[in-house]
Amino acid sequence: MIRLTGIVKRFGENTVLNGVDLDIPEGEVTALIGPSGSGKSTLLRTANLLEIPEAGTLEIGDARIVFAPDRKPPQAEILAMRRRTGMIFQNFQLFPHRSVADNVTEGLVTVWKWSADKARAHAMDLLDKVGMAHKADAWPATLSGGQQQRVAIARAIAASPKLLLCDEPTSALDPELAAEVVEVLGKLAGEGMTMLMATHDLRLADQIAHRVAFLDGGTIVEHGPPEEIFRHPTDPRTIRFVRTLL
Numbered sequence: 001m002i003r004l005t006g007i008v009k010r011f012g013e014n015t016v017l018n019g020v021d022l023d024i025p026e027g028e029v030t031a032l033i034g035p036s037g038s039g040k041s042t043l044l045r046t047a048n049l050l051e052i053p054e055a056g057t058l059e060i061g062d063a064r065i066v067f068a069p070d071r072k073p074p075q076a077e078i079l080a081m082r083r084r085t086g087m088i089f090q091n092f093q094l095f096p097h098r099s100v101a102d103n104v105t106e107g108l109v110t111v112w113k114w115s116a117d118k119a120r121a122h123a124m125d126l127l128d129k130v131g132m133a134h135k136a137d138a139w140p141a142t143l144s145g146g147q148q149q150r151v152a153i154a155r156a157i158a159a160s161p162k163l164l165l166c167d168e169p170t171s172a173l174d175p176e177l178a179a180e181v182v183e184v185l186g187k188l189a190g191e192g193m194t195m196l197m198a199t200h201d202l203r204l205a206d207q208i209a210h211r212v213a214f215l216d217g218g219t220i221v222e223h224g225p226p227e228e229i230f231r232h233p234t235d236p237r238t239i240r241f242v243r244t245l246l
């Protein structure tokens with residue numbers, strides 16, 4: 001189980017996350033929806049400790065960190081937690097001056113100290129899985145957005161994270177290219193990858209999410225199966241928001 005409890009994140013006077021509680025069952029996909037500016041990206045960045053919360057508890061598998069205003073966890077603990085996650089972004093964020101294969105091997109070699117040969121072999125397997133092995137030696141800039149995102153997915157799962165965070169993975173893509181990415185994410189979901197995915201893409205959420213969480217006003221307002229949240233929401237804020245998506 002991956003569990004966020006009482007997560008508070010402020011930027012100056014602006015309290016973006018105001019006590020977020022979210023359980024993400026292992027092997028399931030949770031779609032995170034909510035208005036623009038509601039803190040979806042901040043919540044994902046907090047889940048991998050790119051942002052350090054002011055308060056709350058983060059648990060990923062058997063690792064657990066408690067945050068409090070008067071307690072800064074040691075950097076080693078933060079890095080160890082971060083390494084349990086992988087993340088993909090709206091704009092892919094591949095390393096532009098590295099080949100496709102080197103994008104995937106980079107973390108394995110520098111962080112996990114794999115040999116170059118072992119990392120390359122693993123990268124080729126992952127690129128094959130996302131349908132990108134034929135572009136292993138290409139530069140990212142020569143790829144379509146859908147291809148870049150598929151490489152980014154291969155990179156994000158290279159070190160077998162316990163949690164894959166996806167920040168609007170299809171929103172920069174035309175529908176056709178988005179479909180390639182949805183297919184790959186669906187395949188990972190089918191293999192039991194645990195994911196937390198911010199998205200406005202109803203098709204993506206509906207096709208692959210086991211649960212949908214609606215973030216508004218700094219908290220999770222409603223949380224349940226897609227069927228329930230999209231077709232029978234109960235909170236007035238969810239009802240209003242879901243209407244804007246349809």
Ligand code: ADP
Nearest residue numbers: 011014016034035036037038039040041042043
């Ligand atoms: P969403 O992804 O749901 O659109 P964000 O998490 O990007 O929302 O932003 C939520 C709020 O937090 C916004 O008001 C945004 O301006 C603010 N915010 C996000 N990141 C920072 C930051 N690094 N510094 C200051 N404010 C930030």
Ligand code: MG
Nearest residue numbers: 040041042198
């Ligand atoms: Mg965002």
